[in-house]
Amino acid sequence: MNISYNWLRELTGARLTAGELRERLTMAGLEVEAVHEAGDDFVLEIAGLSxxxxxxxxxxxxxxxxxxxxxxVRLPEMRAAREEGKTESFTSVEVEAVDLCTRFTARVVRGVSIAPSPAWLVARLxxxxxxxxxxxxxxxxxxxLELGQPLHAFDLEKLNERRLVVRRARAGERLTTLDGVERELDAEMLVIADAARAVALAGVMGGAETEISDATRDILIEAAHFAPASxxxxxxxxxxxxxxxxxFERGVDPEGQLRAQARTVALITELAGGTATTDAIDLYPQPATPTIVPLRFSRVRELTGLDVPMRDSIRILGALGIERAGADGAGSSADDGGARSAAAESEAAANFVSPSWRTDIRIEEDLVEEVGRxxxxxxxxxxxxxxxxxGEYRAHEGRRRASRRALNACGFDEALxxxxxxxxxxxxFEFLPGLVRRADEASRLVTLSNPIIEGAARMRPxxxxxLLDSVRHNFNHGTRDVRLFEMGRVYAADSEEGGQPRETDACxxxxxxxxxxxxxxxxxxxxxxxxxKGALExxxxxxxxxxxxxxxxxxxxxxxxxxxxxxxxxRAVGMLGRLADDVAAAYKFKQPVYVAEIDFAALLAAAEAGVRYAPLARFPSVTRDASLVAPRRVTFAEMQRAVVELNLEQVRRVALVYVYExxxxxxGRRSVTLRIExxxxxxxxxxxxxxELHGRIVGTLExxxxxxxKR
Amino acid sequence: MSSGIVGQQPETVREAFEQEFGRFARFRAGGADELTFAEAETALRELAELRTRHTGKKSALAGLKKLIGRVAAEERAAVGQQIQQLENEIIAALEESKQTLDAHVAALRVERELLDVTLPGRRTRRGHQHPITLVRQRIEDIFVAMGYTVEDGPEIETDFYNFDALNIPPTHPARSPQDTFYTTEGFALRSQTSTVQIHAMQRRKPPLRVIAPGKVFRRDTPDATHNPMFFQLEGLLVDRGITMGHLKGTVTEFLRRLYGPQTRTRFRPSYFPFTEPSAEFDFSCFKCNGAGCRLCKGSGWIELGGSGMVHPNVLRAVGIDPQEFSGFAFGFGIDRMCMLNFGLDDIRLLFENDVRFLEQFN
Known part of the structure; x- marks a missing residue:
């Protein structure tokens, strides 16, 4: 919100410079983002709080x-220059939707002259x-802008039957707003209507047809309070x-309507002439009851650590319009604080009235904040x-970090x-084993109802x-050699309808x-x-x-x-291999891409391999190699297992030397050279x-x- | 002077040697500089052969030495001395030439085997940790050392954890599908890690100290300063007698460990539904130490995050009596801290995973 420095000075008489105000308002919670010069005035751009x-x-x-x-704070002139007659003699108001319009006030000024504003008003605006x-x-x-209450002026003569009805719109009802746009309304929208039609969107914008014009003579000034959500x-x-x-969305002072209306009428009669009615129609069936908030003065120190003398607390709250309630309990003598002992002061308490414009003040802590800031x-x-x-790290944090570093050592950059x-x-893709349990997978995935990136509506399974999108990004930017890994969660719907989605750590x-x-x-x-595979290992x-x-x-x-x-x-915990041709083609990859995905959570949860010392060999070992030409589909693991299953006590290790084709x-065959220790x-x-042992092994494999x- | 059976033989030996040695004579006083490595090696080999021929067991010199015993006794000393001198001269000539050639060969070998020590060492390319991981781990290390437990919770949350328990009113705009992602089944992608406060307070009883780094989601269109997904860190401490002084002291201590002991902090009043009182915290710019520079936009201060005393409604929601316990909470963006620490100019780089970007972090 833009705030005029001169205007503030008129309201407060404060002598601080614009620069001082900037600093002090910011440190009090009203962040002044910028200060501009505007003629003989300064404008403070204030980012308020919600x-x-x-x-x-x-x-x-x-x-x-x-x-x-x-x-x-000195409130401005509120008296109309000329007053005559009751408002109800000229108009009437009916509020049908009392749930959405908690207060509606109207006042009439007759015989105004619509004209350009005086220079000071133009300049200030x-x-x-x-x-x-x-x-x-x-x-x-x-x-x-001065008091925070939005107001609207209707051309009284253009209102059918010169009266207003505050009601929900009829479905499909149309209204051309002041900006010239014809809008179709729905039945949840609150409108201000005359006897025949909607004439304003309540709290949002007036209608074009009842707008004041140069020909307007009599006007109706509306000041109301509408439900923020509506x-x-x-x-x-x-x-x-x-x-x-x-x-209105954020909440206007529910007690501020008459004051704002009086101020408006005073200015109109002064600047545009005319005669105001002597009173206002005020439909306010359930007046707001003031909230009483107790404050134990010791809570200020208990929560903020600040030693605030009681009289300062009272002074600060009072200046903000937060007055002590009439009848106090224990703290009834709180205001002679200067003479009180510290012990007595620490037990003192008082009740404060939350002002109507401060809907944020409801509990003791709210008062503590006001005093503190x-x-x-x-x-x-x-x-x-x-x-x-x-202190304590997340479970397995050390192992997570170790695996990251191991992947780095294998040349893999970490991606997110x-x-x-x-x-x-x-x-x-085929997902991690067990992630999606049902046959109709798509319905078991988690879907966003309001994605922000076009098409990206699936919570990743x-x-x-x-990662493959990232590979493509790198290809598109000239990097052809890419090794990436990511650790993060994948998601799937719960097996029970309506259950919270499952999340599991994957890599x-x-x-x-x-x-x-x-x-x-x-x-x-x-x-x-x-x-x-090596990196994964x-x-x-x-x-x-x-x-x-x-x-x-x-x-x-x-x-x-x-x-x-x-x-x-x-338990199956993951898969690796070369990306299938059709998937690679969908990504427009022209070079082989290898991918792996593992259930990181399951691996961390599995038993950690322990270390148990084995005595060092006292006698030397003998190694023998055997090169065997075998069908290609015979795996190394099968050969190794076949040797192990012979259960020969002296066979200590079966390792691969190389494979040749x-x-x-x-x-259809290949030569596998094994080294046996x-x-x-x-x-x-x-x-x-x-x-003898080697012969048996070779014989078994053959x-x-x-x-x-192979000899 | 020589006589008897030795006669003129020493002169003959000397002449024979000098004739063959003649072409090496120039090496006695340097003179090998022009030789190539191969020429010098050949010369050395030939010189060794020459030495064998002229000083070896079968050489004329050796024969001469055998004669000494047969020289008449009164002349033996003189003859012996004469032959010894001859041998010394021959060996000296050979040695001196050899040394010159050896030195030349050694010098050439050094030149030949000279290494360019600036060539890169031999190692496979290393990968790099993501900048967010680097910053996150550093922060975790600091807080664990300060007695905090690292916690996490679901990224897809119920309204209770994401809003209700955090005292966010039902009408608050943050709940709208404009701002928060929802799944088709009505769950929210957590919009702040404050949700973990609630999980942590349900799991643990005070006194407790918790930090929760994690992924959060807000419906922002990606641009240079926004991503719809980013990382936050939430801190929470609940104990008896906790004040804003403890909050400020803790945040200051953390920032000093991260940015150095000269770091200063300040609070600015603010509003968050889950804290009361609430404050934004700023810290003195780590680049200019508060003097004002481009990084801090001239103010000397860097805005880091929000904080405050845990709202009594939040404590009550998890069954903690706000009259007995008080606590503070704070939160800030890890992505934003990455941008500051590494001088990033576009936050989208963090999730594009361009190798040229990633490999800058170590």
Whole structure:
């Protein structure tokens, strides 16, 4: 809100400079974002707080200034120059929708001359950013800016039967508002109507047909109070936000209508002539009852740590218009505070009346805040609370950090992507095992009813969609070698209808392009499946998870024959492989992309691998290699298992040396070179013993897998 | 002077040596500089052969030395001395040449094997942690050291946790689908990590100290300073006798550990439904230390976040008696802190995952 410095001075008499006001208002909670010069005036741009609609007026800001600068707020002239006759002799008002219109006041001024406003009024309105229209319209605006009460002036002669009805609109009823737009209303919108039709959108904007014009002689001044939610709804539904709707939405003083109306009528009779009625129609069936808020003065120190003398508390509250209630209890002698002992003061209490314009003041803490902020938060000292509890990280934080660093060491950059993704991805990916339990998956996913990014309405059931978007972003910006991982939550609907969605921690990896060395431009080689698997293994090792097994699998988003499933403690916990061609094509990828996704929460929850020391070997071991030409589909794991299952005590390790395919190996087969380590605990093995064991192993592999020993 | 069976033989030996050694003579006093590495190595090899031929067991010199015993006794000393001198001269000539050549070869070898020590070391490319992770971990470390427990809660919440328990009135605009994301089943994507306050106070009894870093969602269209998803950190302490002084002291201590001991803080009154009294907190600009610069837009202060004393309605909602306990809460944006700390000019960079961006953080 734009606040005129001169206007504030008229209301308060305060002598602070605009610069001083800027600093002190900001530190009292009215953030002054800028100060501009405007002719002989300054304009303070104030960003108020959402619970202080009273700051949307010069009067409201003046009350704060009066506390900061001392002195009292002086209300302006309220008497009409000429008065005659009762309002009800000229018009009548009926409020049908009493739930939406809690108060409605009307007063009539007859015989006005609509003309341009005097220069001072034009200048002042201009200074705060308002355009001058004519004297009467300007005065209603002026009073709104001064006192915070929106007002409207109707051309009385244009009202059918010269009367008003406040009611809900009829569905489909039309009204052309002051901005010249014809609007279709719905039955929830509150309108002010005459005997025949809607003539104003209550609290939002007047109607064009009853607008005052140069020919207008008699006017009806409306000042009302409307239910904030109703005004907000109407304003949103019509996309029509106005100075009036802003104020009504946030709440205007329910007791301020007559004062604002009197001020308006006084200015009109002064500047536009005419004769005002002597009274106002005031439909106010349920007057607001003042809220009494008790304050124990000691609570100020207990909550803020500030030592505020009781008389300062009373002074600050009083200057804000928060007066002590007439009959006090224990604190009845609170105002001779100067002479009281500190002990007595600490027990003192008083009841305060929350002013009608301060709907935010309801409880003791609200009063504590008023006292504290005006006494000065700059006086709050820095104190550390005494330590009585021990700090603690999230469960498994160390393992999370270790796995992140392990992935970094493997060349993977950490990514973060939006939690909402396009619904188009639903069919592309297979999700983490067990995430979606039912057959009709789409209905078991979590969907936003109001997405902000076009199409991104699905709460992600997989991290892969976002990571692959990031891969595409990098491709589009010239980076072809990309390794990314993300740790974050994936979401699925609860298995029970209406249950809170399930969220689980997942981790996903994507890799494409070539491996590079730090500081070197050249590529060392193309990344492949085993780079991804290696990174995953490194992350799992860093997390110290129980042993994980990899087995060939099929998955919707993975290329057939290049996909693996991970299991841990017999439970499927993730998948990895090369992105399937159709998914890659949908992303317009032209180079192989490898992806993995694991159920991070399940892996963290699984038993952590323990460390148990094994005595160091006392006798040397002997290693023998065996190169076996076997069908390609025989896996390394199967060979390894076959050796292990022989249960030979002296066989300590079966490791891979290399795999070879190509020249001199028949089509459909490959050569797998295994290295087997033999050792006994009680002696050095003799060559003949090793030969015998090795022979048995080779024989078993040959027989079991149709393999031939390569010589 | 020589006589008897030795006769002129020493002179013959000397002449034979000098004739063959002639082409190496220039190396006795330097003179190898023009030789290439290969020429110098060849010269050294030939010099070694020369030495064997002229000083070895089968050399004329060796033969001569064997004769010494047969020289008449009275002349033996003189003859012996003469032959010894001859040998010394030959060896000295060979040694000196060899040293020159050795030195030259060594110098050339150094040149040949010279390393460019500025070439990059050999290591595979390392990945990088996301800036939000870096900042989050640093903050967590500070607060854990100050006795806080790191907590988290659901990202998809019920209205109770996201609004009701936080004393946000039913008509508050933050609840509108303009501002908050809702699922088709009516759950809200949490719009602030304050929700975790409620979970934490339900799980633990005071005294408690909790921080909750996490993802939050607001319906903002992405632009240079907004994302519809960002990270926040909420702090909460509930105990007996807690005041705003403790709040300020705690926030100040945290910021000093993060930005250095010269950091100052200030409160500005504000409004949040879940705290009363409420205050925004600013800290002195870490770049100019309060003098005013571009980072702090000339004010000397950087706005960090909101804070206040936990509203009694919030304490009551989780069964804590506000007459017995009081507490403070504070919250700020981790993304915003990233922007400040790293000088980012566009917040959208945080979720684009451009490798050229990510690899700048370590």
């Amino acid at each position: 619970n202080r609609p009273d700051w949307l007026s010069h009067l409201g800001v003046a009350r704060e200034v009066s506390v900061l600068a001392g002195g009292e 201009q200074a705060v950013g308002q355009r001058s229209i004519n004297n009467v319209a300007d005065i209603t605006n002026y009073v709104m 005004v907000r709804r109407t304003s949103r539904a019509l996309g029509l936000q106005t100075e009036a709707s802003d104020r 005006h006494f000065g938060y700059d006086k709050v000292s820095d104190t550390l609370p005494a330590a009585n509890v021990a 992507t939006f939690s909402f993704i396009d619904t188009a991805h639903d069919e592309q 997989t991290l892969l969609a976002g 996903a990896l994507v890799a494409t392009g070539v491996a590079t060395e730090e500081g070197h431009a050249g590529a060392s080689r193309e990344l492949d499946f085993y780079d991804l 490194a992350a799992l090792a860093a997390m110290n998870v129980a042993p994980v097994e990899f087995a060939a699998t099929g998955a919707r988003h993975l290329r057939e024959g290049q996909a693996a499933q991970l299991t841990c403690e017999g 190509g020249e001199r190996v028949p089509e 033999y050792r006994a605990d009680d002696r050095t093995l003799r060559d003949e013993e090793v030969d 027989e079991k897998f149709g393999a031939q020993l």
